[in-house]
Amino acid sequence: xxxxxxxxxxxxxxxxxxxxxxxxxxxxxxxxxxxxxxxxxxxxxxxxxxxxxxxxxxxxxxxxxxxxxxxxxxxxxxxxxxxxxxxxxxxxxxxxxxxxxxxxxxxxxxxxxxxxxxxxxxxxxxxxxxxxxxxxxxxxxxxxxxxxxxxxxxxxxxxxxxxxxxxxxxxxxxxxxxxxxxxxxxxxxxxxxxxxxxxxxxxxxxxxxxxxxxxxxxxxxxxxxxxxxxxxxxxxxxxxxxxxxxxxxxxxxxxxxxxxxxxxxxxxxxxxxxxxxxxxxxxxxxxxxxxxxxxxxxxxxxxxxxxxxxxxxxxxxxxxxxxxxxxxxxxxxxxxxxxxxxxxxxxxxxxxxxxxxxxxxxxxxxxxxxxxxxxxxxxxxxxxxxxxxxxxxxxxxxxxxxxxxxxxxxxxxxxxxxxxxxxxxxxxxxxxxxxxxxxxxxxxxxxxxxxxxxxxxxxxxxxxxxxxxxxxxxxxxxxxxxxxxxxxxxxxxxxxxxxxxxxxxxxxxxxxxxxxxx
Numbered sequence: 482x483x484x485x486x487x488x489x490x491x492x493x494x495x496x497x498x499x500x501x502x503x504x505x506x507x508x509x510x511x512x513x514x515x516x517x518x519x520x521x522x523x524x525x526x527x528x529x530x531x532x533x534x535x536x537x538x539x540x541x542x543x544x545x546x547x548x549x550x551x552x553x554x555x556x557x558x559x560x561x562x563x564x565x566x567x568x569x570x571x572x573x574x575x576x577x578x579x580x581x582x583x584x585x586x587x588x589x590x591x592x593x594x595x596x597x598x599x600x601x602x603x604x605x606x607x608x609x610x611x612x613x614x615x616x617x618x619x620x621x622x623x624x625x626x627x628x629x630x631x632x633x634x635x636x637x638x639x640x641x642x643x644x645x646x647x648x649x650x651x652x653x654x655x656x657x658x659x660x661x662x663x664x665x666x667x668x669x670x671x672x673x674x675x676x677x678x679x680x681x682x683x684x685x686x687x688x689x690x691x692x693x694x695x696x697x698x699x700x701x702x703x704x705x706x707x708x709x710x711x712x713x714x715x716x717x718x719x720x721x722x723x724x725x726x727x728x729x730x731x732x733x734x735x736x737x738x739x740x741x742x743x744x745x746x747x748x749x750x751x752x753x754x755x756x757x758x759x760x761x762x763x764x765x766x767x768x769x770x771x772x773x774x775x776x777x778x779x780x781x782x783x784x785x786x787x788x789x790x791x792x793x794x795x796x797x798x799x800x801x802x803x804x805x806x807x808x809x810x811x812x813x814x815x816x817x818x819x820x821x822x823x824x825x826x827x828x829x830x831x832x833x834x835x836x837x838x839x840x841x842x843x844x845x846x847x848x849x850x851x852x853x854x855x856x857x858x859x860x861x862x863x864x865x866x867x868x869x870x871x872x873x874x875x876x877x878x879x880x881x882x883x884x885x886x887x888x889x890x891x892x893x894x895x896x897x898x899x900x901x902x903x904x905x906x907x908x909x910x911x912x913x914x915x916x917x918x919x920x921x922x923x924x925x926x927x928x929x930x931x932x933x934x935x936x937x938x939x940x941x942x943x944x945x946x947x948x949x950x951x952x953x954x955x956x957x958x959x960x961x962x963x964x965x966x967x968x969x970x971x972x973x974x975x976x977x978x979x980x981x982x983x984x985x986x987x988x989x990x991x992x993x994x995x996x997x998x999x
Contacts, residue, residue, distance in 0.1 A: 489680045490687035491714065492546060493705055494698035496524040496755040500533045504540045504781055509692055513705045517544040519689070523551070523558035523569060527951060538576045546579035546605070547572040550617065554583045555609050555699070562586065566593055573602040575982060579634070584608040584623075587630040605665065606632035607820045614639035614646035620653045621972040628662065634686055636665040638699060641672035644758055645767040650676055651683050658684025658747065664820055669700040671732060672757045675725075677703060679752070681717040682772075688714075713745050717752055722726075723772050724982055725754035727786065728779035733922055733947040736777055738995050739975050743988050745883075751982075761785040765806075771813060776806040780918055783821075783859025790817035800866045801891070802859030805978045818981065821860055822867030824973030829912065829942050834964040848872030851908060853938075854917035855899065855929045857884040860944050864914050867893045873912070878902040902930055906937040913957070914942040920951040928952040935960040946971050968996050 550556020691706030803817030946967030
């Protein structure tokens with residue numbers, strides 16, 4: 482077991498101005514499902530140690546970890562060391578379950594103990610690196626130095642400059658777990674998220690989950706609700722398979738909502754994460770074990786991901802981009818495919834079904850239509866391929882004309898610059914599809930084309946789904962066009978990905994219900 486007594490613990494940091502506020506937050510943490518709380522004494526505006534510590538311990542409904550973090554280690558305490566040390570010793574004496582002591586002063590702290598420390602209280606000796614994640618050798622040395630102080634529990638937190646940094650921390654965690662060294666090893670920042678979620682898999686003693694989003698004691702902490710309800714934290718174990726979406730940015734992605742709920746419902750031992758990736762090739766090379774079983778790919782990595790795959794299905798090869806990568810369990814090879822075009826084209830076809838002009842002898846309402854695609858990246862390529870396959874006349878518009886021309890030549894289409902699109906309206910009843918990130922949160926006021934242009938289109942699709950109704954879509958609707966949202970594409974492309982991930986039929990109604998309620 483991760484902590485020597487049970488599964489990996491969830492600790493909620495408690496930060497407040499007063500002790501009364503802290504006690505209220507502790508009760509809230511218990512109600513939220515926490516196993517223990519970290520009482521951050523350095524956040525108190527006024528502090529009477531003998532009264533306040535005893536009050537917290539007596540009124541706490543959860544085991545307590547007391548931290549009195551100085552400014553030189555990222556905290557808020559700027560007073561003298563003697564007073565800080567006295568407060569932590571008092572917490573031990575009054576019945577704290579844990580205290581946190583920084584490595585820099587750990588030896589002095591142990592020397593200051595005038596009597597044997599209470600057997601109940603465990604001392605966590607910690608080190609925080611807010612700049613980077615050291616090498617595996619340096620991390621090993623760090624753990625050894627922390628152990629040498631006499632620590633009951635080793636803790637270190639580093640900062641991820643690249644998501645590959647997390648792999649070194651996983652390696653140290655597993656090594657320490659095998660040696661029965663209780664360890665808390667976390668990576669700060671958005672790129673370090675999986676270090677916090679996957680603690681139960683790799684043997685971490687505890688992880689931190691906040692009560693409210695944004696109110697964190699260290700960068701990158703998820704909420705306890707996200708840990709429990711989104712990532713199914715209590716179900717994660719050594720054999721859990723890891724899936725996720727690779728992108729940059731990726732924090733907006735709703736894919737974890739879909740897959741984790743579907744995994745839980747079907748009893749699949751898997752967890753789906755957001756991976757903020759800068760270099761796709763490095764990511765795949767670093768996380769090459771069979772535990773990392775499948776990936777969704779989004780902007781801007783769809784084309785680069787295709788080049789990293791050992792095998793790409795013929796359709797994705799024609800498109801030149803993949804949005805789904807599977808690691809074959811038999812040989813560890815990466816197989817790439819593209820489900821974007823199926824999800825998007827199907828959603829657009831369904832949107833056209835209700836229009837009177839949607840009849841076609843070929844059976845597809847896209848046949849013969851002038852289909853204008855904004856963007857020449859992975860999603861643009863997918864839509865161009867799919868629309869051409871359905872018999873549409875395709876036009877590619879891109880900020881950089883050369884990229885538009887390259888894609889247009891590949892699929893047999895016409896190329897325009899995005900600026901030229903403002904004056905492009907050879908006919909009415911056209912279809913417009915935005916495949917770029919223009920208009921995505923937080924830049925919700927942006928739109929790829931002016932409202933005046935939209936009167937020439939009978940249907941407008943936007944691959945952006947945060948927000949669900951973008952400026953482009955609401956202006957299109959005001960102009961009389963039918964609109965198709967990125968949510969409909971997301972659900973459509975997710976069906977095939979889920980089936981490829983699991984070998985099971987996609988829970989279509991569940992996916993629709995989740996997105997309708999999100």
